Amino acid sequence: MVTSRSAVLRAPDAPYLLEDVELDAPGPDEALVRVVACGICHTDDFGRSGLLGEHFLPAVLGHEASGVVEEVGPGVTHVRPGDHVVLTFDACGTCTACVSANPTCCSEFELRNLTGARPDGSQAARDGTGAPLTSRWFGQSAFGQYAVATARNLVTVPDDVPLELLGPLGCGIQTGAGTVLNVLRPGPGCSIAVFGTGAVGLSAVMAAKLAGADEIVAVDIRPQRRELALELGATRVVDGGDPALAVAVRGDGPGLDCTFDTTGLAAVMTAAVEVLRRPGTAALAGAGLELLTVHPAFLAGKTVTYVYEGGGLPRVLIPQLVEWWRAGRFPFDRLVRTYPLAAINEAEADAQAGRTVKPVLLMPPVTPPGEG
Ligand code: CXF
């Protein structure tokens, strides 16, 4: 058992509070990770929505962690104490999709990532009164000094890159870059439009540039984000508030080969399908409750797919993104602003207001054993 200073969310409209929580020793297929840093993803806001059920709170959220393996549970062989790791989403490892190297299509994806519990319903942490906390969000719950994570989630990264930066590679950045590199694959001669330039959309823009796409259109209502998209590789930008959005994105051309919606907004998703040339593919990855409602003929010659977490293999993509970052070809650090864990509420507000693209929380240092 270990005590962790962690941020606990107790009610939908409450601020996060720092508390000392008690974490279990890692069980079979789990690892205890000393969290160095954890990004805030918009999906963490779902914890406030009430959509996750009346028993979801109180919860430790956070699912973009980086850290150092402290201890491994029975049966864990691919990581060991001391390894530097990025924590990504959870997958069962045994369903048809998982054994086909397709874990983002895991048959237990929602059960393992969105319920906040282990698949058997158990939790990994308790608060100071002994009451259980939702503590397995995306198989990690990492807004704190320690997390009990599914060992399969851990992607080993080199020791000589700053761990403080790497957590968002486990979700938002992987979702943007992976959807482009694994699913849409816009090479030379291809055009792509990216709707929404948050961390997911801007990662998609950087990946489209890496993939060699000829035309990269970035769409956002915020002028500063459009400016940043141009700096990161967009060849053209469009104001997402344009009342004739599809016309503005399509311009004089024949339509786009592929599009990527990160907003989850009905009108924007519709535009992302409308601007495609035929054949063409629209990938959607926005979170939210809005519906995409189209007449079937509107889809003639078009493929529309919703992609979880970039649709690839984290153990392949994340180390590749680290190497591209090192080579100056994937400057995702430009999206990141760090905050101490104690400033989590300010970090959340900055992200919601669009002042920060990707907040990353730095965890308080732990007291070495014997010094507490
Ligand atoms: C989420 C996006 C919304 C649906 C569930 C998965 N991914 C990461 O935050």
Ligand code: ZN
């Ligand atoms: Zn996320």
